[in-house]
Amino acid sequence: MTSIVTGLQGQRPEGHPKGYPFLAGRNNVVACAKHFVGDGGTDKGINEGNAILSYDDLERIHMAPYLDCISQGVCTIMASYSSWNGVPLHASHFLLTQILKEKLGFKGFIISDAEGLDRLFHPHGSNYQQSVLSAINAGIDMVMVPFRYQLFLEDLTYLVQSGKIPIARIDDAVERILRVKFAAGLFEYPLSDKSLLPAVGCKLHRELAREAVRKSLVLLKNGKDPKKSFLPLNRNAKKILIAGTHGDDLGYQCGGWTATWEGKSGRITIGTTILDAVREVTGSDTEVIFEQNPSAQTLASQDISFAIVAVGECPYVEYGGDSRELPIHFNGAEIISLVADKVPTLVILIAGRPLVIEQRILDKVEAFVAAWLPGTEGGGITDVVFGDCGFQGRLPMTWFKGVDQLRSNAVEKSYDPLFPIGFGLTSKGEVL
Known part of the structure; x- marks a missing residue:
């Protein structure tokens, strides 16, 4: 650094x-x-x-x-x-x-x-x-x-x-x-x-930020069946459901130290949310709907091809992020479970660090991507999940099963995390 x-x-x-x-x-x-x-x-x-x-x-x-x-x-x-x-x-x-x-x-x-x-x-x-x-x-x-x-x-x-x-x-x-x-x-x-002011937020800088998002994404699961990848997604699918608290929120994508000290929710600046990005890349005949907390009626629909559930943390800085449990905020695990029980689901986790996701929840979803804090360029996520670019990211730290594993060390014989340090998959489901 x-x-x-x-x-x-x-x-x-x-x-x-x-x-x-x-x-x-x-x-x-x-x-x-x-x-x-x-x-x-x-x-x-x-x-x-x-x-x-x-x-x-x-x-x-x-x-x-x-x-x-x-x-x-x-x-x-x-x-x-x-x-x-x-x-x-x-x-x-x-x-x-x-x-x-x-x-x-x-x-x-x-x-x-x-x-x-x-x-x-x-x-x-x-x-x-x-x-x-x-x-x-x-x-x-x-x-x-x-x-x-x-x-x-x-x-x-x-x-x-x-x-x-x-x-x-x-x-x-x-x-x-x-x-x-x-x-x-x-x-x-x-x-x-x-005279340098027009360079702030210019096209070149946003393209570089989008590239950084693409290269930092870590694919942790791709298909319930190891022989059948779920990603990349079909951009010409009939109907796509975007759900979760982070599906259409720039403030959550940016995290803390953005616009204000602690950061905040909403359209805090110019940028592209995950929902925006999905709508930009899908076909003209594809219906994209957004429900932060999908209703039972929506999930009962038979014509949803797949869902993208974006959940994670609320913005924080310094000690405001201290946690003894490290859960997905805003009942994120429940939203994942609710949607994945009804619809094939890709989970995109927006967070500055690994969070606890139970194995039973992970088992329900088709694919799981750690997107960290992608900032304003949600298009960097769709570039990869829809197959225009491949996954390149690997975990820079251990992804624990629970907070009791926070002190675990990769060289120890007892090392048994949810995902080991350095782990990451390609779109074909191969380990990087």
Whole structure:
């Protein structure tokens, strides 16, 4: 994922000073590597939690990607909300200054996370002046203060004037911020180039997004009979039923961090839902109907060729997605069961991670596809399920039978998941 830095900032030329920020030009943007460091290794995986491990392990496991980012000229690095052995990263002089700035040679600036200083004491936001003192002296150069900026400025000014924050620390922060701004050309071009606006959401970008959807789909089941594939679907079928909460919802396809912080349901932006995409590719004589929760009368119809049931998760971010059960939301399993009992069914799961699907439910369906969060380009799904392109995706993680298997390891003899890591089928039912 560190290659994203080059994608955002541009390719750093040979001979560019190590650790110094780099930006190729006005068509590029400043990148931020985050969250430094160890937030992916907190005890019990708790968000904003505590990483309990030795420095050697922290460096070997969690710090390694930052070395690559720094070598690419990453401009900014964000401190983590989390702690290392009980010390909040926002207050760790050792990790932010002695390690990141001095040992690793990072010359860009360190930015706090949003309200990162407010989280240094409990209750949230208390002892604020001490929080400012700890964070700035630890090495934070720029502070994200979405609300209490006047109090922040007052406290910072007092702490500098009283000598509790050395002016040398302020000089270091200013120098680093200016260095990034000079690298970005902000003094020559302080405003964005509005001529680039038509590129936002342009045809080329949407085609690339659609390709990403096609290549990321993972086919996990294709036909109740291993010798008879259910996919690809017939685009000239007489009647197709689209069902489920995610069958016609762009917000659910996009997930969190889209339009709003947590994301939301509905037509939140321009794009193609699964229902839209099916209607675009099916024949003129094919009837496509949509019922989020199909009625008994609809399912009793004898002329439905097959159903596509799209279910999954509601949008979430961070701890909002924490779950001890990991179920399909909105009674998704019941919708699958209801439809699959009556009609040959393809299930498309829209989720940012594996969810629990019972074997008895899986046995009822003809085909099962993990579509992850396909975003605005639902056409990438129909490209594959109707056979214009083949399945290429394989599971990047184990798909567990139940949450009790979350700690299972593929090298263990007891490893017995629903689908193993790396699993994926072709449209012909062959293992990739």
